Each structure stands twice: as structure tokens, then as C-alpha cells.
Amino acid sequence: MMKEELKTLFLFESLDDAKLDWLVEHGKVEHHPAGLVYAEGDDATCFYVMLSGTCALSRLVHGDDVETVRTEQRGVYAGATQAYLGAAVPQKYPNSLRAVTDCSFFVLPATEFGAMMRSWFPMAMHLMEGLFFGLRNTQTIIGERERLLALGSLSAGLTHELNNPAAAAVRATSVLRTRVAGMRHKLAMIADGRVDGTKLRHLVDLQEEAVKRVALAPALTPLQTSDAEDAVGDWLEEHDVTGAWDIGATLVAGGIDPEWLDAMAQTVGEENLEPAVRWITYTLDTELLMAEIEDSVARISGLVAAAKQYSQLDRAPYQTVDVHDLLKATLVMMNAKIPSGIKVVKEFDRSLPPIPAYAAELNQVWTNLIDNALGAMGQSGTLTIRTGRDGENVFVEVADTGHGIDPAIRPRIFEPFFTTKPVGEGTGLGLDISYRIVVNKHHGDIKVTSSPGDTTFRVLLPINPDA
Ligand SMILES: Nc1ncnc2c1ncn2[C@@H]1O[C@H](COP(=O)(O)OP(=O)(O)OP(=O)(O)O)[C@@H](O)[C@H]1O
Ligand SMILES: [Mg+2]
Incomplete structure (x- = not known):
């Protein structure tokens, strides 16, 4: 009776008598009232073939139980479908089976079902196994490749980001070199005694003050900058300082305004104004260039630190x-x-x-x-x-x-x-x-x-x- 019934299921229809006898001997019929038959993640101990009723399969998706199939088709199967892979994969139920109405199932223990598949259909099992592990392997390789690609595109972006501050630092350093040479030249003039001692003292004090102003100089909008440069430029022209426009930009970047220049003119005297202004400009220029190099280098080490933090290369x-x-x-x-x-x-x-x-x-x-x-x-x-x-x-x-x-x-x-x-x-x-x-x-x-x-x-x- 049972043998005849099994024969009507699509899974078993082509089996010969001996095999059907084996199934009858090892399997049993179970009746389940509506409700859970097995739960996802439990040890996969049985293979189920539905004989009557309506059942549903569901999977946990981010905490929600999502129904994937609901059917009343006789012969549908679920449970330990991967038993043939044996210990090569964790044998857990990949989904939950629920009887929607009262159901009856033909149930085979997983170990017997796995051994039976291997001995009855050895060639098919090898092919399935190959397919299964092949697919999984491909996925892993593609996943790794993807990770490398992502890292590659990120490091391309990083290289680009590193280039800007690095180029800025190199540029600033070479300008700084010519400025320092200019300062040496001025120093030579002082050594020759062309500038007297008290004037020199004043200049050095002014210089210190100018350096402090650089550090405190407020960040200006482009419009404020050009207004400020106009004002300083006008002052310089009025006082017959040549190259007013070139010098003006540096003075403004260093936070110098016409009031400060007035005070300076008082201290050094009109006749020394031009060399004093140039001296201060040199000072500001070197100070600004050093700040630029400092920023660029800080930015570079920030990026390198981020790359290290991101890749975690030197970490556990x-x-x-x-x-x-x-x-x-x-x-x-x-x-x-x-x-x-x-x-x-x-x-x-x-x-x-x-x-x-x-x-x-x-x-x-x-x-x-x-x-x-x-x-x-x-x-x-x-x-x-x-x-x-x-x-x-x-x-x-x-x-x-x-x-x-x-x-x-x-x-x-x-x-x-x-x-x-x-x-x-x-x-x-x-x-x-x-x-x-x-x-x-x-x-x-x-x-x-x-x-x-x-x-x-x-x-x-x-x-x-x-x-
Ligand atoms: N923030 C989002 N807004 C809209 N759709 C999204 C968003 N995130 C993911 N998706 C959708 O989910 C799909 C899958 O995302 P997933 O990140 O897995 O792959 P992908 O982004 O398409 O490809 P890859 O990540 O390999 O570049 C996307 O194609 C998109 O349709
Ligand atoms: Mg994506």
C-alpha cells in the first residue's frame, strides 16, 4: 500500500521495486497538525516529502520570517536536502517548514537519506557536489575580487588626494628657499653697518609683531581680501613704496592693515619706509610659506593615518x-x-x-x-x-x-x-x-x-x- 503510494510521487516514480522497498523500510509517515514542523537553523535530521495538506517554507530575513513558498502540491520536499554532502557542510535546516493545514509527510532520517543518495546515484552526486562547491568557491573568489576592486578604486582616490598637498609642499619649499636667500642678503647689508643699531632693534620688534599677526590673521572671504588689498595698496602708493600690488597681497594675508603700517612708519621714519616694508614682507612671506608647508604635511599624514586606520594593515x-x-x-x-x-x-x-x-x-x-x-x-x-x-x-x-x-x-x-x-x-x-x-x-x-x-x-x- 505504502509502496504504491510512494510510486505516485514525482521524486520516486522511476525507482525500481528494490529501491521502493528500501524506502518503505527506512522511512515512515508522520502526521503533523497545523503549525511548525521544523525551524530554520536546527540540526537537519530529516528529509520530508509531503503526502497531503498545504505547507509553507519560510526564511528569516533580517529578523523577519518571510514566507518563500506555500503549496498543496503532493510530493514537494524539504528538510535535509543537502544530506548527500555529509559533513562537508553544516547540516542545519536552511529554512522553516510549517504545516498550514494538517499535513502528512513521508519522512526519511537524514543520514540514511544521504547514504542512499550516494550509493544509488553516485555519478549524479559527484556532479551535484561539484556544482555546489564550485558555485560557493566562485562566490568567494568573486567576493574577494570585489573587495580588491573597491580597495583599488579607493587607493586611486587616495593617491589623487595625496598629490595635491604634496605638490603644494614642494612648491612652497622652493619659494621659501628664494625668500631665505633674500633674507641672507638683507642680513649682509646689516652686517655691513648700513642699518644702525636702534633702527635694527625696532625692525626686529616689528618683525616679531608681524609674525604674531600671521598666526591670528582672520580668514577673509575673496571679497574682503580684495577690499583689504586695495586699502593696503593705496597706502603703499601714497607712501611711494614700489611694487605696491605685489607686496600688498602678502601683507594682507599676514593680517597687516593701513593702521599697522601707519604705526610702523612712525617707528622707522619715512626715509626707511621702503626697506622696512620689504623686510616685513619677507618675514610674512616665509611665515606664510612655512604655515602652508605645515598644513600640507599635516594633511598628508592625516591621509596616511586614515588609510592605515581604514586598511587596519598593522592591527589585529x-x-x-x-x-x-x-x-x-x-x-x-x-x-x-x-x-x-x-x-x-x-x-x-x-x-x-x-x-x-x-x-x-x-x-x-x-x-x-x-x-x-x-x-x-x-x-x-x-x-x-x-x-x-x-x-x-x-x-x-x-x-x-x-x-x-x-x-x-x-x-x-x-x-x-x-x-x-x-x-x-x-x-x-x-x-x-x-x-x-x-x-x-x-x-x-x-x-x-x-x-x-x-x-x-x-x-x-x-x-x-x-x-
Ligand atoms: N541606498 C540605496 N538606495 C536605493 N537603492 C539601493 C540602496 N542600497 C542598495 N540599493 C539597491 O540594492 C541593490 C543591491 O545593492 P548591492 O550593494 O548589493 O549591489 P550593487 O550596489 O548593485 O552593486 P555593487 O555593490 O557590487 O556595486 C542595488 O542595485 C540597488 O538597487
Ligand atoms: Mg553596492
């Missing part, structure tokens, strides 16, 4: 980190990719505790989320990076004002290779990789809310992963 992979350090480094690394029409807003909760994490991999997550946000916004919009605490978790949000995620594709965005970008632009691995890093490696979660103009990805990371 798993360590206690402040997520803000990671976010800042990632933003610096991505700076070149952020269009000028995009406003970046940081809403950081500084009171967050540091958390144990795989820092370099989290940087990969921020990079992917920011990359997606930029992709959705195009040339203009607001990118908000927010942090805060959510119960026992730290959260990091990446929010954008882009076109949003169509509800129809929303359930699929975390799937590997799912992309809406044109061929060749997206691999569709960004969110898959991010999900695996956050959920599998950190036991955290990624949640998303989206409407046009407001999409937020929220990454939750446990503060005490061991608790």
Missing part, C-alpha cells in the same frame, strides 16, 4: 574599536568619490562605548553602504552618517536622500548578485558581503527603511558579543 583583525574612528577613516578614504553637490552630515553619539569588532571588515560595510547611498543620489543630496545606542547594541546608520528602494525589489537586495545597476557597474555583492560581515561575523543585524528621498540602512552591532 579582532579588537576593541571606536566605530567613529572607523567611520571617519572611511569617509576620508571615500572623499574623492563624493561629488561636491553631496552634503555629508555626521551625527555622532560620542558617548558610545568601544566595541569588539573586525575593524577592517566593518570599514568594508560602511564603504558598501556609502557607495550605495552615493549611487542612489547621483550628483546632489545629503548623506547622513548617524551613530547611537539601541539597547545592547551600537547602531550606525547610513542615510541618503536618493531615489529609494522599490518595494518590489526590497526583499531581494541582500541576495548575492542582485543588482539594479547596468551590466558592468554593480556586481550586486555589496549588501551580500555587508550582511555576512555584520550578521555572521559580528552577530549583529542590518535593517533598512526606504521611501523616495529617504533611505536608511541601520547596522546593529552588539556591545557585548559574548553575552
Whole structure:
């Protein structure tokens, strides 16, 4: 009776008598009232074939139980479908099976089912195994390649960012060299006794004062600068100082105004005015050039520090980190990719505790989320990076004002290779990789809310992963 029934199921229809006998001997029929039959993640101990009723399969997607199939088709199967792979993969149920109405199933224990498949269909099993591991291997390789590509495009951006301050420092240094030579020349004139002692004392005092003014010089708008240069230029012309316009720009950058020049004229006397002005200009020039070199070099070491923080090359992979350090480094690394029409807003909760994490991999997550946000916004919009605490978790949000995620594709965005970008632009691995890093490696979660103009990805990371 049972044998006849098994024969009517599409899985078993071509089996010979001996095999059907084996099935009858090793399997049994189970009746399940409506409700859960097995849960995702439990040890996969049985293979189920539905004989009657309606059942549904579901998967946990970011904490939500999402139904993937619901069917009343006799012969559908579920459960330990990968038993044939044996210990090569973790034998856990990949989904949950629920009886929607009362159901009956033909049930085979997983170990027997696996051994049976291997001995009955050896060649098919080898092919399936090859396919399974091949696919998984390909995914890993592509994932790694993707990571390298991302790093490559970031380092291209970084090289570009490093070039500007480096070139500025080199330029400033060479100008500085000629200025210092000019100062030596002036020093020679002093040594020759062409400038008397008290005048020299005054000049040195003025010089000190001018240097202090450079440090305090307010940042002017272009309009204020040109007004100030006009005023200083006029003063110089009135006092017959040659090259007024050249000198004027330096004096203004150094925070010198006509009042200060009046005071100086009083101190040194009209007859010494021109050499005194030039002397002060030299001083300011060297001071400004040194400040420029200092800025450029500081910017370079800032970038290098960010690159180091981003790549975590010299750090332990798993360590206690402040997520803000990671976010800042990632933003610096991505700076070149952020269009000028995009406003970046940081809403950081500084009171967050540091958390144990795989820092370099989290940087990969921020990079992917920011990359997606930029992709959705195009040339203009607001990118908000927010942090805060959510119960026992730290959260990091990446929010954008882009076109949003169509509800129809929303359930699929975390799937590997799912992309809406044109061929060749997206691999569709960004969110898959991010999900695996956050959920599998950190036991955290990624949640998303989206409407046009407001999409937020929220990454939750446990503060005490061991608790
Ligand atoms: N912030 C967002 N706004 C709108 N859609 C998004 C956003 N983030 C992701 N998506 C959607 O999810 C899809 C999958 O994202 P995912 O990062 O996995 O791949 P991708 O960005 O397409 O490709 P890749 O990351 O390899 O460049 C995207 O193609 C896009 O349709
Ligand atoms: Mg992406």
C-alpha cells in the first residue's frame, strides 16, 4: 500500500521495486497538525516529502520570517536536502517548514537519506557536489575580487588626494628657499653697518609683531581680501613704496592693515619706509610659506593615518574599536568619490562605548553602504552618517536622500548578485558581503527603511558579543 503510494510521487516514480522497498523500510509517515514542523537553523535530521495538506517554507530575513513558498502540491520536499554532502557542510535546516493545514509527510532520517543518495546515484552526486562547491568557491573568489576592486578604486582616490598637498609642499619649499636667500642678503647689508643699531632693534620688534599677526590673521572671504588689498595698496602708493600690488597681497594675508603700517612708519621714519616694508614682507612671506608647508604635511599624514586606520594593515583583525574612528577613516578614504553637490552630515553619539569588532571588515560595510547611498543620489543630496545606542547594541546608520528602494525589489537586495545597476557597474555583492560581515561575523543585524528621498540602512552591532 505504502509502496504504491510512494510510486505516485514525482521524486520516486522511476525507482525500481528494490529501491521502493528500501524506502518503505527506512522511512515512515508522520502526521503533523497545523503549525511548525521544523525551524530554520536546527540540526537537519530529516528529509520530508509531503503526502497531503498545504505547507509553507519560510526564511528569516533580517529578523523577519518571510514566507518563500506555500503549496498543496503532493510530493514537494524539504528538510535535509543537502544530506548527500555529509559533513562537508553544516547540516542545519536552511529554512522553516510549517504545516498550514494538517499535513502528512513521508519522512526519511537524514543520514540514511544521504547514504542512499550516494550509493544509488553516485555519478549524479559527484556532479551535484561539484556544482555546489564550485558555485560557493566562485562566490568567494568573486567576493574577494570585489573587495580588491573597491580597495583599488579607493587607493586611486587616495593617491589623487595625496598629490595635491604634496605638490603644494614642494612648491612652497622652493619659494621659501628664494625668500631665505633674500633674507641672507638683507642680513649682509646689516652686517655691513648700513642699518644702525636702534633702527635694527625696532625692525626686529616689528618683525616679531608681524609674525604674531600671521598666526591670528582672520580668514577673509575673496571679497574682503580684495577690499583689504586695495586699502593696503593705496597706502603703499601714497607712501611711494614700489611694487605696491605685489607686496600688498602678502601683507594682507599676514593680517597687516593701513593702521599697522601707519604705526610702523612712525617707528622707522619715512626715509626707511621702503626697506622696512620689504623686510616685513619677507618675514610674512616665509611665515606664510612655512604655515602652508605645515598644513600640507599635516594633511598628508592625516591621509596616511586614515588609510592605515581604514586598511587596519598593522592591527589585529579582532579588537576593541571606536566605530567613529572607523567611520571617519572611511569617509576620508571615500572623499574623492563624493561629488561636491553631496552634503555629508555626521551625527555622532560620542558617548558610545568601544566595541569588539573586525575593524577592517566593518570599514568594508560602511564603504558598501556609502557607495550605495552615493549611487542612489547621483550628483546632489545629503548623506547622513548617524551613530547611537539601541539597547545592547551600537547602531550606525547610513542615510541618503536618493531615489529609494522599490518595494518590489526590497526583499531581494541582500541576495548575492542582485543588482539594479547596468551590466558592468554593480556586481550586486555589496549588501551580500555587508550582511555576512555584520550578521555572521559580528552577530549583529542590518535593517533598512526606504521611501523616495529617504533611505536608511541601520547596522546593529552588539556591545557585548559574548553575552
Ligand atoms: N541606498 C540605496 N538606495 C536605493 N537603492 C539601493 C540602496 N542600497 C542598495 N540599493 C539597491 O540594492 C541593490 C543591491 O545593492 P548591492 O550593494 O548589493 O549591489 P550593487 O550596489 O548593485 O552593486 P555593487 O555593490 O557590487 O556595486 C542595488 O542595485 C540597488 O538597487
Ligand atoms: Mg553596492
